[in-house]
Amino acid sequence: MLHELLFVLSGYPGDVFVPTPTQVPTTFAIPPGFPLLHSAERDSLNRFGQLGWTYSQINDFVTSTKDLKLSRQQSEASNRPHGAYIQALLTCIETTLNEYRHDILEIEKSILNKEDDAGLGVVPISLIAAKLTRWELLLPSLWKFVRLLQTDPEKYHGCRLFNLLMDQVRTGVLEYRKEMEKIIEGLYDVLYRQLSSWMVYGHCVDHYNEFFIVPCNRTAATATTGWNRLYTIASDRVPDQLALSVVESVLFVGKAIATVNEIDKMPSTATINTQDEDVLLNSKLVRTVAQTRKIPIPEGMRKKHLDLLLTLHSSRLQQLPSMWVQYPQLLQNVVNQVRRSTSDWLFSQVLIGDHGLHRYLSSFRHIFLLSFGEWASNFIEECFAWRKRSSSQFNRSKPKEDSTKDSNKTALIFRHQELNALLLKSSLNTDAEGRLSGYSLWVENEQTKNFVFSDMLLGKLGIVLTFSLEWPIDLFINENHLKVYSNLWSFLISLKCTQTSLNNLWKSLRTSGYVNQDEKLPVQTSNINLQSRNGYQERLVWRLRSLMLFWIDTLWNHLQAHVISFHYDQLIDVTTLSDDTTPRKRRSRQTKTKLDFEEIQEAHEKFLVNIERGCLLTSEECIETMHLILTTCSSFCQLMERLTDEGEWRINKRRRIMKTAAEIVNNWTDNETSSFWLKDIEHIQEEFKGSTEKFFNLASSQPPEIKSSGKIDILLLQLDYNKWFSNPYS
Known part of the structure; x- marks a missing residue:
């Protein structure tokens, strides 16, 4: 037995x-x-x-x-x-x-x-x-x-095992818990080897699709540019105990090393697949990267990173109780040190010369944030002209139902090409000429739907400016940063467009009263007598335009002077080495002799946050209200432009000295029929007044940190200089 x-x-x-x-x-x-x-x-x-x-x-x-x-x-x-x-x-x-x-x-x-x-x-x-x-x-x-x-x-499978083990280790059975801890240690050793291969040598050794860093597939690669075509994060494989920032740092370090290793193997424009339109659009950048000199990775840095990662091996962690609890924190510390070391080295070796950081920051300031005002005005005028041409062509030819789908698809391709050509055309003879390399427009696709103000420039046809992220600037700026820049451009160009429309309206209203501009002969019309009610209609239109233009000008000037310029200067100060000969540096008493990549990234992210706060784009209610205000102003301009084109708006420069009783009675009786558009103007005025008051209240109630970093109090003071909003009896 x-x-x-x-x-x-x-x-x-x-x-x-x-x-x-x-x-x-x-x-x-x-x-x-x-x-x-x-x-x-x-x-x-x-x-x-x-x-x-x-x-x-x-x-x-x-x-x-x-x-x-x-x-x-x-x-x-x-x-x-x-x-x-x-x-x-x-x-x-x-x-x-x-x-x-x-x-x-x-x-x-x-x-x-x-x-x-x-x-x-x-x-x-x-x-x-x-x-x-x-x-x-x-x-x-x-x-x-x-x-x-x-x-x-x-x-x-693979890294997903960590989630199961973390659930199993939380048990009251001591022996089973020890067994799970032992298995976790064994799995961490596998992860250590994968991290070492990836972060030190840039090799993704993953025969069984287990690691959370994966090569980009063909479909995903066509949606990205530069080194982002190489690898990405498989979010479903990331263990729950690892923070997303840690995983992104792991991806960053490995991609940087892999890209530097392969930089001499990158294709020239002659070997690029002709079907890859995204690369062909940026062939100049690809050629520049392909001809970049080989950058040797210092052996001292490799050894340092290996020593840091070796501390994660289980043989070094035997003395720690419940190692599985402390491992994520240890991993985060090690990965942060490796990332900082790699970032500093890249910053000193790659982001230099023609690819210097300030070159890109300056370009984004001028283009995305509309520092090049002449180019922005030219582009808006080109868009106005394109919009009129498209409207007239649509009215002349209406497509048949059978060919609607094909024609829409073809038209969208032509629109994309035509509008991007206008983008370059508008830069001629301006400061932006020759500086739009890498910039392009998204035209009426899935991306534009995510931007609230994308419909302001061309109506229902949404457009958004974007930039092709290529090596090496994508070491510093990622897709999320680019979306913020695109959103800021969409808002600022909408504001500038509305400002331009209101300025152009003055010319339309002042010159529409003359048939012959050379002789300056006033046109007499029997449809409308603008002198009725002692000129109420004329005063209403000019006053409403003045109120709108004041609000738009105040917001535009505040954003450019007190928000964008102020925070941009701060960003440049942080990203510039100290120079004792510079009075500004001597006053600030900064003794920075080495740029820290992590601090610069943090400063850039803070810059974007402050700009968004200053533009009040962090509040959904403010975004909706500002969009309504701009839409109301645009509706007013379109209405008045239509009235001038139809001949309904005429200004009689010669006041009548005497009126007969019949004429006065005729004015009273014809007033209701002749001023059919007056109610539309009054409705727009009430809508504008309500929207601006709501905006003032929303801006006044913003949290203190947003008011401070966004300089909101200065904007409120400028808008309310005569107590227009704060005085209930104004």
């Missing part, structure tokens, strides 16, 4: 312990007809049979999975646990099973040596059970864990 007992504990059935039930065994048990056993003895022995069966199942899983050899193609279609992380897990489990086997051997040795003999060759079952107490707690829990892996291997 003792021989059979040891045999079944080792996972092998025999004559006494047989698989039960026969069809689908779930345990090893003594058959019901076995004689000479008390029910209590049978139950105790069956417990050992259950333990042996559990061990055999775990051992079979380890043996079958450990010997599984799959190619990369087979692993993608396999529904069995596989990969480097599973192999590390199996190694830890096998170590535990070896301890179990050792305990069985010790029990057998003590039986043979009669160390546990209670007399007459009897070995108490309770004594054997006491020696196996640890395994009766551990093996069933471990088997349950193994079944989770077998049930859904894809869910717990």
Whole structure:
């Protein structure tokens, strides 16, 4: 019986312990007809049979999975646990099973040596059970864990295993918790090797698609530019205990090293796929990168990074209690140090000369933030002219229903090309000439729908300015930063467009009263007499235009002078090395002799946040209100332009000195019919008044940090200089 007992504990059935039930065994048990056993003895022995069966199942899983050899193609279609992380897990489990086997051997040795003999060759079952107490707690829990892996291997593949282990380690069973901690340590060693290969050498060694850094596929690559075509983050593989900032830092360091390693292998424009339009649009940048000199990575920096990452290996962390709890913090510290070191080196070796940081910041200031006012005005005028041409062409030719879809698709392509050509045309003979390389317009696509003000310039046809991020500026500026710049441009160009429309309206209203501009002969019209009601209609129009232009001018001047220029100067100060000969530096007492990449990135992000706050683009209510104000102003301009084109707006320069009674009565009776557009103007006035009052209240109630960094109090003071908003009786 003792021989059979040891045999079944080792996972092998025999004559006494047989698989039960026969069809689908779930345990090893003594058959019901076995004689000479008390029910209590049978139950105790069956417990050992259950333990042996559990061990055999775990051992079979380890043996079958450990010997599984799959190619990369087979692993993608396999529904069995596989990969480097599973192999590390199996190694830890096998170590535990070896301890179990050792305990069985010790029990057998003590039986043979009669160390546990209670007399007459009897070995108490309770004594054997006491020696196996640890395994009766551990093996069933471990088997349950193994079944989770077998049930859904894809869910717990690669780095996803960490999430399962973090759930399992939170248990009250001490032995099982220790086992999970040991497995976590083994998996962290695999992660350490992948991090070392990626962050030190720029190699993504991942045969089984387990790492959270993955090469970009063809489809995703066409939507990105520069080095962002190489690798990206697989968000579904990122362990929950790792912060997104840490993972992004890992991606940044590895991509930087990989790009520097491969910079001499980048394609020239002659070898670029002609179907890749995004690259062809930026062939000049690609050629520049392809001809960039090889930048050797310092061996000292490699060794430093290896030493830092080596501290994450389990052999260095044996002294730490509950290492799995502290590992994410340790990893974050190490990754931050490696990123800082890599960033500083890149900043000193790559972002120099023609690719200097200030060159890009200055370009974004001039183009995105409309410092080049002449170019912005030219572009707006070109858009106005294009809009009129498109409107007249649409009215002349209406497409048939059958060809609507094809014509719309073709028209969108031509619009994209035409508007981007206008972008370059508007820069001729301005400061922006030759400085628009990399800039382009998104025209009525999915991206433009995310920008509220994209419909202000061309009406329903949304356009947004963007920039092609290429090496090396994408080391510093990412897609999120670019979206902020595009959003700011969309808002500022809408504001400038409204300002231009109101200024052009003055010319239209003043010159529409003359047929012959050379002779300056006033036109007499019988439709409308603007001198009715002592010139109320004329005063209403001019006053409303004046109010609108004052509000737009005040906001525009405030943004350019007190927000954009102020914070841009601060950014330049932070990103400039100290110069004792500069009076400004001497006054600020800055002694910066080395630029810190992380501090510069932080300063740039702070700059964007402050600009957004100053433009009040951090408040959804303010955005909606400002959009309504600009839309109201545009509606007013369009209405008055239509009235002048239709001849309904005429200014009589010669006041009548005398009026007959008949004329006065005629003015009274015809006033309602002749001033059909007066109600529209009054409605626009009320809408503008309500929107601006709402904006003033919203801006006044902004949080203190937004008011401070956005200089909101200065704007409120300028808008309310005559108590127009704050005085309820104004």
